[in-house]
Amino acid sequence: MVRSVACAGVMALLMIQWGSAAKLVCYFTNWSQYREGAARFMPSNVAPDLCTHLIYAFAGISDQHQISSMEWNDLSLYQELNSLKKMNPKLKTLLAVGGWSLGTQKFTNMVATAQNRKTFVDSAIRFLRTNGFDGLDLDWEYPGSRGSPAVDKERFTALVQDLANAFQQEAPTSGKERLLLSAAVSGNRGHMEAGYEVDRIAQSLDFINLMAYDFHGTWEKVTGHNSPLYKRQGEQGVNAELNVDAAVQLWLQKGAPASKLVLGMPTYGRSFTLASSDASVGAPASGPGVPGPFTKEGGILAYYEVCSWKPSQRIEDQKVPYVVRDNQWVGFDDVESFKAKVAYLKQKGLGGAMVWSLGLDDFSGSFCNQGRYPLIQTLRQELSLPSMPPSPPKPQVPAPGQPLEREPGTSPGHGAFCQGKADGLYPNPRDPSTFYSCAGGRQFLQNCPRGLVFSTSCSCCTWA
Structure with missing residues (x-):
């Protein structure tokens, strides 16, 4: 009995220590500025005390193998985002390079030789310091896939090691804190095995953002949830691995320290147009769902575009909701599924939660009647981070x-x-x-x- 009480006390202490160190990593996307009306999202909409780490997406890579801005007003937006640190000195900001749209060729060219990598690394340090960022997030989608040759798996490791070493050496000479280094990585077994020497890159990265979403979508002929926590009963083979739990287990088995693995969660859903009256999970689909009024992309809806659809149903095996309206089927995440995922990541001892993205939550509180940032606020609460004050964000002029x-x-x-x-x-x-x-x-x-x-x-x- 005494031993049980002592163990309970130790566990409670560990949970307190873990909670206080948990990361809440949030991505800001530079194209959300082009959404219309109440959905337009700018750095001024970001609550400075909402997330522990903000990542600006995306920067690109020039033909000269140097990091480069992509949008016409990126430099101005960098300044606005980094000014949030004046209101929250504990906030860390990183710049993400890559993304799906950048593809793989520029990465492949850049990592091809040690000199090309050095050119990139040197440019990254200059760029980050000049623009006030605290680190770099590598978002190569994906080494060894999408046209990237198999040798890029080892060359990605070399890039990570080169960056980590250079960041370590630069800090004493600049008199500033060492730049942080993270990577956004795939939860798909094929991409992971083709692209990552997990145990080796994990040694050099400060944290790893696991993109535990897009497990199902309109590239398939049947409905399926974007980010299910577990497999459904009866799923076998490859299908049994298309879920958060399988992705986490895979990364842990390959050598990623649990404390460095940050679990990605989506503030958007994947939508389908049903092909028949069957509206179940796995029902035939004729194509992507109808574009949302603000995101305007077939097959994807922001949380604020789907939160008012009623009634939602839960996939009990997978701990996530879906909703059907006429012939539209949407698998998304809500407050309840986010709570289940935080409970899961605590159980696994993971380093925290990552959100894609800030501008897809109900950031103004105008759409869902759940207050500002209902999903991300849930993560703060469940991660035992201090509650965000209810004051509105500073207006943008x-x-x-x-x-x-x-x-x-x-x-x-x-x-x-x-x-x-x-x-x-x-x-x-x-x-x-x-x-x-x-x-x-x-x-x-x-x-x-x-x-x-x-x-x-x-x-x-x-x-x-």
Whole structure:
């Protein structure tokens, strides 16, 4: 009995220590600025105390093997994102290089020789320091796959080691904290075995962001959940590995320290168009789901685009929900499934949670009636991180000629103005310095900066 009490005390202490050190890693995407109305997402929408680590996605690689910006205003957005550290000095920011759209060729060219790798490493250090980042996140999708040759598996290891060594050597000379190094990695066995010497890269990485989602999607002919926690009863072979648990177990077995493995969670769902009246898990699908009003991409819906669909059903074996509306089938994550996943990662002793992405949660609290960032707030609470204050984010004041997002703190209205209107921005006939953002028949009254008026010619605030 005494031994049991002592063990319980030790476990409680370990949980407290683990909780205080848990990472909550959140990705900011530089294309979320182009979403319309209340869905437009900028660094000013990021609560500075929401996540422990912010990762800006994405930077690219030039033909000269140097890291490079990708969007026209990246440098300005870097500055805005990194300014959040003035309000939260504990916050760490990293720059992610790569992403699905970049492909593999530029990575393959860059890692091909030691000199090319050195060129990249040197440029990365300069770029990160110049723009105020605390580290680099490697998001090569994927070494040894998608046209990348088999030798890139070993060359990716060499890149990771070169970066880690250079970061270590640079810190004393710069007088600053050592730059952090992380990598976003696949949860798919094929990609993992083709691309990663897990035990070797794990030694050099500060943490590993496991992309434990996109297990099913519209590249398949039947419905399946985007990010199931476990396999479904009866699943065998490859299908039995298309889940979070299988991906985590695989990375641990291959030599990733549990404390460095950060479990990725999606704030979006994967959608299908049903081919028949069968709406079950594994039902025939004719193609991707209809694009959402804000994300506008077939087969994918932000949490804020699907949270109001009722009623949702749960896949009990997999601890995740799905919802059906007419011929649309969506497998997504909600507060309950995020709680189950945090309980799982605690059980496994993992290093924390990663979120893709900030702008796909209900960041303004306008859509789901669950407050701001309902999914990511759940992760904070379940990871025993301090609760985020309820104050609204700082309003963004754009330059003339740029549209203004919904003013923070303004609740959506249910008046008649937007009824029957297409989603978009409309002038307020009563006040030219304000305008309406219509979304799904709901209206959001927004203010232009002082001295500007709304213009229908550009759908933006401009000089009178």
